[in-house]
Amino acid sequence: MLISMTGFGRAEDKIGETKVAIELRAVNSRFLEFVMRLPRGYEKVEDNTRNHLQSILNRGRVTVTMTLGTDQATIGEPQLDEKLLLHYQQLANKSAELLGQESNTLSVQELLRFPDVITYKNNAEDQKKFIEAINEIVKEAVNQLQAMRIREGELLEKSISEQLDNVVEITSRIENDDSGRLQVLADKMRKKIADSGMGSEYKIDEKRIEQEIVLWSDKLDIAEELTRMDAHVQHFRELMHENGDAGKRLNFLLQEMNREANTIGSKANSTPIGHAVVELKNEIERIREQVQNVQ
Secondary structure (H helix, E strand, O other), X not given: OOOEOOEEXXXXXXXXXXXXXXXXXXXXXXXXXXXXEOOOOOHHHHHHHHHHHHXXXXXXXEEEXXXXXXXXXXXXXXXXXXXXXXXXXXXXXXXXXXXXXXXXXXXXXXXXXXXXXXXXXXXXXXXXXXHHHHHHHHHHHXXXXXXXXXXXXXXXXXXXXXXXXXXXXHHHHHHHHHXXXXXXXXXXXXXXXXXXXXXXXXXXXXXXXXXXHHHHHHHHOOHHHHHHHHHHHHHHHHHHHHOOOOHHHHHHHHXXXXXXXXXXXXXXXXXXXXXXXXXXXXXXHHHHXXXXXXX
């Protein structure tokens, strides 16, 4: 079963009088990485969310966004840091002095916007329960994200399976075009030697000619490449059904399949096979684009 790296999950609930929403957006990435957009003071939620996602996901870039109402009864009583408030005002006055301006008295509203001028005194037990409730919302959002990734993976698997069928069909055509090809080329070589008139002046070493034809045929034989292509397709199908984190190995297999296709094209020395190889490489590239979304 394939699992997509892309997906979206959202869950929300009301904890006390505060509405909490968690959104998860996942996109492609070579590694597993996170972007956390949480309000200040919720580092514990970030740690728990990261650990939970790491236990489920293998690859992808996941953005976690948390929004909540600023209900004071939930997050605690506001506390004014008087020293910090005066410190900010002194900094403003000093800045004005350095710039040769009149003393700059900030408004109360401006002063209260500075970091940590107002903090909230929390009841430890209430805060613990609040964090636990948020973690449950996170789990629900992760479940939705994973469900979407699985659905996307099913669609990817169906599409890739159809493209693999195309690869098999093209490979079969190449095998049919290859049937008797080497014998035809060998007969042409013998005829060319006979038509050259060399036989009238020189004694032709038939054994040597046969050896040269065998060596030449080995260089043009594509049977091994076709066999390996079939094996790669079979292995690809097995990996798709084996587990949900096959993306890297599928990418490697596609590199091998593309290498076999290139070798077939260079060795075949045949226009019909050459055209088929172009189709084959196109299908492999289409599969590669799909696999970029696979975990």
